[in-house]
Amino acid sequence: MGPMTETATTRIGVCNLCEAICGLELTVEDGRVTKVRGNPEDPLSRGHICPKGVAIADVYEDPDRLRQPVRRVVAEDGEVSWQQIGWDEAFDLVADGMAAALNDHGRDALAVYLGNPNVHSLGSMTHGLGLVKALPTRNKFSATSVDQLPHQLVAHLMYGHQLLLPIPDLDRTDLFLVFGANPMASNGSLMTVPDFPTRLRELKARGGQMVVFDPRRTETAKLAHEHHFIRPGTDVHVLLAMVQVLFAEGLTTPPDHVTGLDEVAQAVAGFTPERAAEVSGVPAETIRRVARDFAAAESAAAYGRIGVSTTRWGTAAQWAVQLLNLLTGNLDRAGGTITTTPAIDLVGRRIIGRGHYDLWRSRVRGVPEAGGELPVAVLREEIETPGPGQVRALLTLSGNPVLSTPDGGALDAALSGLDFMAAVDIYINETTRHADVILPPTTALERDHYDLVFHVLAVRNTARFTPAVFEKSRDQRHDWEIYRELALRTTRRLNRKATWRQRLTFRARMSLSPTFLVGQLLRSGRSGVTISQLRKQPSGVDLGPLQPGQLPDRLVTKDKTVHAAPPLLLEEVARLDAEPAPDPDELLLIGRRHLQDCNSWLHNADRLVRGRARHQLLMNPTDLATRGLVDGQEVKVESRVGQVLVEVQGTEDVMPGVVCLPHGYGHQRGGTRMHRAAQLPGVSINDLTDADVLDVSGNAALSGVPVRVATAG
Numbered sequence: 001m002g003p004m005t006e007t008a009t010t011r012i013g014v015c016n017l018c019e020a021i022c023g024l025e026l027t028v029e030d031g032r033v034t035k036v037r038g039n040p041e042d043p044l045s046r047g048h049i050c051p052k053g054v055a056i057a058d059v060y061e062d063p064d065r066l067r068q069p070v071r072r073v074v075a076e077d078g079e080v081s082w083q084q085i086g087w088d089e090a091f092d093l094v095a096d097g098m099a100a101a102l103n104d105h106g107r108d109a110l111a112v113y114l115g116n117p118n119v120h121s122l123g124s125m126t127h128g129l130g131l132v133k134a135l136p137t138r139n140k141f142s143a144t145s146v147d148q149l150p151h152q153l154v155a156h157l158m159y160g161h162q163l164l165l166p167i168p169d170l171d172r173t174d175l176f177l178v179f180g181a182n183p184m185a186s187n188g189s190l191m192t193v194p195d196f197p198t199r200l201r202e203l204k205a206r207g208g209q210m211v212v213f214d215p216r217r218t219e220t221a222k223l224a225h226e227h228h229f230i231r232p233g234t235d236v237h238v239l240l241a242m243v244q245v246l247f248a249e250g251l252t253t254p255p256d257h258v259t260g261l262d263e264v265a266q267a268v269a270g271f272t273p274e275r276a277a278e279v280s281g282v283p284a285e286t287i288r289r290v291a292r293d294f295a296a297a298e299s300a301a302a303y304g305r306i307g308v309s310t311t312r313w314g315t316a317a318q319w320a321v322q323l324l325n326l327l328t329g330n331l332d333r334a335g336g337t338i339t340t341t342p343a344i345d346l347v348g349r350r351i352i353g354r355g356h357y358d359l360w361r362s363r364v365r366g367v368p369e370a371g372g373e374l375p376v377a378v379l380r381e382e383i384e385t386p387g388p389g390q391v392r393a394l395l396t397l398s399g400n401p402v403l404s405t406p407d408g409g410a411l412d413a414a415l416s417g418l419d420f421m422a423a424v425d426i427y428i429n430e431t432t433r434h435a436d437v438i439l440p441p442t443t444a445l446e447r448d449h450y451d452l453v454f455h456v457l458a459v460r461n462t463a464r465f466t467p468a469v470f471e472k473s474r475d476q477r478h479d480w481e482i483y484r485e486l487a488l489r490t491t492r493r494l495n496r497k498a499t500w501r502q503r504l505t506f507r508a509r510m511s512l513s514p515t516f517l518v519g520q521l522l523r524s525g526r527s528g529v530t531i532s533q534l535r536k537q538p539s540g541v542d543l544g545p546l547q548p549g550q551l552p553d554r555l556v557t558k559d560k561t562v563h564a565a566p567p568l569l570l571e572e573v574a575r576l577d578a579e580p581a582p583d584p585d586e587l588l589l590i591g592r593r594h595l596q597d598c599n600s601w602l603h604n605a606d607r608l609v610r611g612r613a614r615h616q617l618l619m620n621p622t623d624l625a626t627r628g629l630v631d632g633q634e635v636k637v638e639s640r641v642g643q644v645l646v647e648v649q650g651t652e653d654v655m656p657g658v659v660c661l662p663h664g665y666g667h668q669r670g671g672t673r674m675h676r677a678a679q680l681p682g683v684s685i686n687d688l689t690d691a692d693v694l695d696v697s698g699n700a701a702l703s704g705v706p707v708r709v710a711t712a713g
C-alpha cells in the first residue's frame with residue numbers, strides 16, 4: 001500500500017441529483033473522492049445508489065465547472081470570450097443590471113427563472129426564495145410549469161395546500177397503479193423512493209401488484225404485472241372512465257369529510273370506458289376491470305406523474321388520480337396514499353404558502369398565474385413583445401430553459417435580445433452562454449444539506465442532516481451567500497426602497513445560515529428531532545412508515561373537507577367533453593429519461609455518457625415500414641414549431657403511432673463550455689414541443705406533440 005491510502009477517510013454524503021436523496025458513503029483520499037457507494041445505514045435509501053450518485057464526485061472535480069464568476073466579453077469581431085472576475089465586482093454588475101431594468105422600465109421588466117436544482121439545495125430553499133420574493137416583478141417562472149404544476153394546483157384546490165400531496169404508501173400497498181411514470185429510470189418523483197427496485201421486489205414478494213399505463217414499454221412497465229399501451233395525452237379519458245365505473249357500479253367508499261361527490265358523479269357520467277377506449281386505445285374491458293380491481297384491493301395507490309402532468313389535460317388527469325384514491329377509501333389508508341409527517345413540516349407550518357390561482361395574468365397572452373408564477377411557456381413572448389412591462393433583463397437560477405422548456409430554440413434566439421442577463425449556475429451551457437455574468441455556487445459535496453422538500457414527499461418518514469464533505473475554498477461562495485448578496489445589493493439600488501426597518505429585518509434574515517435555520521425549524525417543530533441528534537446520526541433518523549388517519553385534521557381547506565369537485569375542474573371536464581376526438585392517425589411525440597441522465601446537465605461526466613448511444617428517436621417498426629424508413633437511418637422530425645434531424649431506432653417497445661426522444665439532449669448549439677457534452681449526439685426534444693399548448697394550470701403540454709417523420713434530406 002502506498003502512502004495515499006494512509007490518509008483515506010470515510011465520509012457520509014448525500015446525493016442531491018434526483019428526488020431519491022440517497023445517502024452516500026464516500027472514500028476521500030488527499031482531498032479527492034476515490035470511491036462512492038450507497039450508505040447501507042441510511043434508513044431511507046438503505047444502501048441504494050445509481051450511476052449518477054457515483055458521478056457526483058465527477059461534478060465536484062470537473063475542470064469545466066465554474067468556480068469563479070465569469071463575465072462575457074464580446075470582441076469587435078463578434079468573438080465571445082469569458083473573463084474571470086472577482087465576486088464583489090460580479091455582484092455589483094448583476095445588481096446594477098437588474099436594478100437598471102426595474103428602475104428604467106418598471107417592476108415587471110426583470111424576469112426570474114428557477115430551475116430544478118433549486119429544490120435540491122438547502123441554501124436555495126432558505127435564501128433563493130427570499131431573493132425571488134424581494135424582486136418586485138410578476139415575471140417569475142420556474143421548471144414547475146414544465147413539470148408538476150398540475151399536481152400542485154389539484155392539491156391546492158382539493159386539499160387546500162399546494163404541497164399537501166398524498167404519497168403512495170409503497171411499502172404496504174397491494175396494488176400500485178401507475179400512469180406516466182418510470183421510476184426504474186427516474187427513481188420516483190413526487191414520491192421519494194430511493195430504492196424503488198428493492199421496494200418493488202418487496203411489493204411483489206408480499207403478493208402485491210403493479211399495473212402500468214404508458215405509451216412505451218418502459219423499464220418499469222417490463223417489471224409490471226400488467227402493462228397497457230395508452231395513446232399519449234388520453235389518460236384523462238381513461239382515468240375519468242375509471243371514476244365513472246366506480247360510480248356506475250356502486251364501488252365508491254369515500255370517507256365522511258368529503259364535499260362535492262354528487263357533482264363529480266354528474267361530471268364523469270358521460271366518460272364511459274367505451275368512449276375512453278376510442279381515443280386511448282385501451283380496451284373498455286381493461287378499463288372496467290382495472291377500476292374494479294382497484295376498488296376491490298385491500299389497499300391500492302393510484303399514481304400519475306410527468307407523462308400525465310405534461311399534457312393538455314394534465315390537471316384534470318391528476319384530479320382523476322386523486323379521485324380514484326379518494327372514492328375507494330384509499331386516501332389516508334395504510335397501503336393507499338398518505339400525506340407525510342416530516343420533521344420539518346413545510347405544509348402544516350405554512351413555511352410554503354397554500355398556493356393560489358389566477359390572481360393576475362401574463363401581459364401578452366393573458367394566461368393565469370399559479371402559486372405566484374407564470375407559465376415558463378410565455379417567457380419568450382414576454383421578452384419579444386414590445387410595450388410597457390416588456391421583459392428586458394433575466395436572472396436564471398440553476399436552470400437551462402433553452403433545453404428544458406417548450407420551443408426552447410425560439411427562447412434561445414430571444415435571449416440574445418435582452419438588455420441584461422445573469423445566471424447563477426456552475427456551467428456555461430445552452431442557456432447561461434447568453435448571460436453577461438455567471439455566478440457559480442459551491443456544489444453538493446461542499447455544502448451542508450437537510451432536505452426540506454423531499455422528506456415531505458417520501459414513502460417513509462426520516463430526517464437527515466449531512467454536513468459538507470469538503471470545505472469550500474475562500475474564493476468560492478455558497479448559493480445562499482450569492483442569493484443574499486444579490487437580494488441586498490439589488491434592493492438597495494431600487495428607486496422604490498423598502499423602509500429602513502424592513503431592510504434591517506430582511507438583511508438579518510438573509511444573513512442566518514441555512515444550517516442555523518434548519519436547527520431552528522427542527523426546534524420549533526413537533527417531531528422531537530434536533531440538529532445535534534442528527535449530527536450524531538449522520539446516516540439519518542428513522543421516523544417510521546407513513547401515518548394514516550391524519551385526515552381531516554391535516555386538510556388546509558377552510559371547512560376541513562376534501563373538495564372533490566373544484567369548480568375549475570368541473571369547467572375543465574366540460575371543456576374536455578366538448579372537445580372533438582383527437583385525430584387517431586397523428587404521430588405523437590413523447591419524451592423519456594435514462595438512469596444515467598439528469599435532465600440536461602450531467603452530460604459532462606464521462607462515466608455517464610459512455611456506452612451504448614441513447615439519443616435516438618424510438619419508433620415502432622410498423623410506423624417505420626409505412627414511411628419506408630429503416631432502423632439506424634437519419635430522419636427528419638417536424639412539428640408545428642420546428643424540426644430536427646436524428647437517428648431513428650425501431651422498437652416494439654413504443655406503441656404504434658408514437659415516437660420517443662430523450663429530454664435534455666442537444667448540446668451542439670454553439671457556445672457551451674461542457675466539452676464532453678458538446679460531443680454527445682442527440683437533439684433537443686424541446687425544439688419540437690409547442691409553447692402554445694398549455695394545460696389549464698399553465699403547465700406546458702410537452703407530451704403528445706403531433707409530429708411528422710420522414711427521410712432526412
Ligand SMILES: Nc1nc2c(c(=O)[nH]1)N[C@H]1C(S)=C(S)[C@@H](COP(=O)(O)OP(=O)(O)OC[C@H]3O[C@@H](n4cnc5c(=O)[nH]c(N)nc54)[C@H](O)[C@@H]3O)O[C@H]1N2
Nearest residue numbers: 115116147398399400401404424425591599600601663702
Ligand atoms: N420535453 C420535455 N421537457 C422537459 C421535461 C420532459 O420530461 N420533457 N422535463 C421537465 C422537468 S421535470 C424539469 S424538472 C425541467 C428541468 O429544467 P431546468 O431546471 O431548466 O434544467 P436542468 O437541466 O435541470 O438544468 C439545471 C441547471 O442547473 C445547473 N446546476 C446544477 N447543480 C447546480 C447547483 O448546485 N447550483 C446551481 N446554481 N446550478 C446548478 C446545471 O448546470 C444546469 O444548468 O425540464 C423539463 N423539461
Ligand SMILES: Nc1nc2c(c(=O)[nH]1)N[C@H]1C(S)=C(S)[C@@H](COP(=O)(O)OP(=O)(O)OC[C@H]3O[C@@H](n4cnc5c(=O)[nH]c(N)nc54)[C@H](O)[C@@H]3O)O[C@H]1N2
Nearest residue numbers: 180181182186189232233305306307593594595597598599
Ligand atoms: N435518471 C433520471 N432520473 C430523474 C430525472 C432525469 O432526468 N434522469 N429527472 C428527475 C425529474 S426533474 C423528474 S420531474 C422526475 C420525473 O419522473 P417520471 O415521471 O418517472 O419521469 P419519466 O421517466 O420521464 O417518466 C414519464 C413516463 O411517462 C410516459 N408518458 C409520456 N407521455 C405519456 C402519456 O401521455 N400518458 C402516459 N400514461 N404516459 C406517458 C413516458 O413514456 C415515461 O415512461 O424524474 C427525476 N429523476
Ligand code: SF4
Nearest residue numbers: 015018021022050053
Ligand atoms: S437515485 Fe437519485 S439520489 Fe440516488 S444516487 Fe441516483 S441520482 Fe442520486
Ligand SMILES: [Mo]
Nearest residue numbers: 116143147148
Ligand atoms: Mo422535474
